[in-house]
Amino acid sequence: MEGYKNASKHIAVLAFPFGTHAVPLLNITRQLSDACPDTMFSFLSTQQSNNSTFSKNHDKIKPFNVWDGLPEGYSFRGNPYEPVDYFLKAVPGSFIKAIDAVVSETGKPIDCLITDAFYAFGADIADELNIPWVAVWLSGPRALFLHLQTDVIRQHVGINNPEDKPLDFPEFSGIRVTDLPNGIASGDIDAPMPALLHKMGVSLSRATAIVANSYEELDSTVVNMLKLRFSMFLNVGPFTLVSISSSTVDDSHGCLDWVSKHEAASVVYIGFGSSITPPPHELQALCEALEECEFPFLWSLRGNPEKQLPQGFLERTGSKGKIVPWAPQQQILEHPSVGVFVCHGGWNSVLESIKGNVPMICRPFFGDQQLNTRTVDVVWGFGLGLEGGTFTKEGAKKALKLILCSQEGKKMREKIRVQKELVGKAVKPNGSSTENFKTLVKLVSNTCHQVD
Numbered sequence: 001m002e003g004y005k006n007a008s009k010h011i012a013v014l015a016f017p018f019g020t021h022a023v024p025l026l027n028i029t030r031q032l033s034d035a036c037p038d039t040m041f042s043f044l045s046t047q048q049s050n051n052s053t054f055s056k057n058h059d060k061i062k063p064f065n066v067w068d069g070l071p072e073g074y075s076f077r078g079n080p081y082e083p084v085d086y087f088l089k090a091v092p093g094s095f096i097k098a099i100d101a102v103v104s105e106t107g108k109p110i111d112c113l114i115t116d117a118f119y120a121f122g123a124d125i126a127d128e129l130n131i132p133w134v135a136v137w138l139s140g141p142r143a144l145f146l147h148l149q150t151d152v153i154r155q156h157v158g159i160n161n162p163e164d165k166p167l168d169f170p171e172f173s174g175i176r177v178t179d180l181p182n183g184i185a186s187g188d189i190d191a192p193m194p195a196l197l198h199k200m201g202v203s204l205s206r207a208t209a210i211v212a213n214s215y216e217e218l219d220s221t222v223v224n225m226l227k228l229r230f231s232m233f234l235n236v237g238p239f240t241l242v243s244i245s246s247s248t249v250d251d252s253h254g255c256l257d258w259v260s261k262h263e264a265a266s267v268v269y270i271g272f273g274s275s276i277t278p279p280p281h282e283l284q285a286l287c288e289a290l291e292e293c294e295f296p297f298l299w300s301l302r303g304n305p306e307k308q309l310p311q312g313f314l315e316r317t318g319s320k321g322k323i324v325p326w327a328p329q330q331q332i333l334e335h336p337s338v339g340v341f342v343c344h345g346g347w348n349s350v351l352e353s354i355k356g357n358v359p360m361i362c363r364p365f366f367g368d369q370q371l372n373t374r375t376v377d378v379v380w381g382f383g384l385g386l387e388g389g390t391f392t393k394e395g396a397k398k399a400l401k402l403i404l405c406s407q408e409g410k411k412m413r414e415k416i417r418v419q420k421e422l423v424g425k426a427v428k429p430n431g432s433s434t435e436n437f438k439t440l441v442k443l444v445s446n447t448c449h450q451v452d
């Protein structure tokens with residue numbers, strides 16, 4: 001790590017260690033590291049997150065572990081929110097302590113703070129250190145805008161109001177109150193995660209810059225509204241597009257070979273992100289739909305498929321389907337044989353679908369997923385939500401056939417192809433994401449004071 005030790009500027013990056021947050025944040029950090037000579041990056045996340053995120057060493061980026069907040073002897077009891085709540089109880093103290101440790105180990109003060117945008121406390125830490133704060137938003141611009149409007153929305157629609165209606169923002173035509181990310185106007189708004197997001201909405205205007213994992217052309221009206229609210233709002237994404245090279249693809253289960261054996265736009269790819277498995281009755285419904293439709297399918301499914309899927313399903317569909325615990329999703333979606341992506345509407349999945357030119361069927365679970373699903377369906381028109389919002393055999397069959405076999409499906413493919421071209425342009429030299437990235441590099445380079 002000679003590059004790390006010898007650099008004169010020092011940037012601390014604070015990651016949110018759950019869901020798919022640390023990976024794209026590390027991707028943008030790598031890009032910055034490549035573009036900023038003489039700068040070292042200390043990447044702070046939990047040990048578990050760092051272990052899974054840092055697959056290879058980077059000369060100028062060093063991982064540091066921050067306390068996960070778990071009580072001694074804690075064992076996971078099946079509630080996925082529990083570790084998040086413990087972690088959030090420990091911040092910002094855990095991060096402040098870790099930053100102090102990094103500074104004393106390296107002997108170099110921090111020149112600039114980059115954090116997941118979730119961390120409103122980044123503003124206070126940066127003020128205290130008298131350095132700039134760059135907040136990185138890892139979902140779509142719409143979700144960010146709505147979090148900024150939380151208080152206004154609560155005043156207009158109340159909290160946990162059972163009446164559903166269209167949102168009161170003209171730019172959000174087609175989006176209903178029920179599509180709002182959880183915690184804005186529904187659920188336990190005082191729970192740690194909604195409270196964190198509320199604080200974020202209030203504090204983000206203190207950031208020197210907001211950096212987003214999207215591209216300007218995808219949702220330009222909303223992007224323009226965000227530009228008016230912040231002194232610097234930079235779409236520099238998709239982060240994953242720019243930094244993953246084919247040499248880093250892990251295809252130990254032979255997914256790409258398998259996909260290659262099928263006709264163009266014929267394969268159903270199924271994957272629900274980094275942490276979700278649909279409930280058993282929905283898995284059953286999806287399996288029945290796959291069996292009856294007989295489309296070839298590739299499924300990234302965590303856990304033991306024998307235990308989770310209906311009896312005999314694996315044997316009966318062995319010639320048609322392949323089930324793996326992890327798949328190189330980005331590369332699969334870019335394969336011409338893939339015709340539809342059955343997913344949960346996670347933001348990275350939306351971006352990867354666009355890049356791959358593959359229409360989506362979304363079954364959202366939490367956070368921004370319902371908003372993304374509705375936007376993909378009724379605003380952008382290159383995917384579908386399910387009838388009733390969950391998997392039923394008939395609903396899944398209808399959606400699969402519509403996308404793979406109908407004119408309407410062809411139109412969706414055409415709409416997503418337009419976006420694929422736009423995102424391709426955005427990351428080319430002189431493209432919007434590239435130009436915004438240059439602005440970010442300038443900001444980071446100029447604001448870091450030289451340490452002799």
Ligand SMILES: O=c1ccn([C@@H]2O[C@H](COP(=O)(O)OP(=O)(O)O[C@H]3O[C@H](CO)[C@@H](O)[C@H](O)[C@H]3O)[C@@H](O)[C@H]2O)c(=O)[nH]1
Binds near residue numbers: 272348
């Ligand atoms: O077998 C697999 C499964 C997943 N992935 C990757 O994992 C990521 C999944 O990301 P995303 O689609 O965003 O889903 P989550 O992991 O669920 O992401 C969390 O973080 C996102 C960004 O804030 C939010 O949009 C989601 O709602 C939230 O659940 C993608 O890059 C996939 O390519 C693989 O490569 N192989």
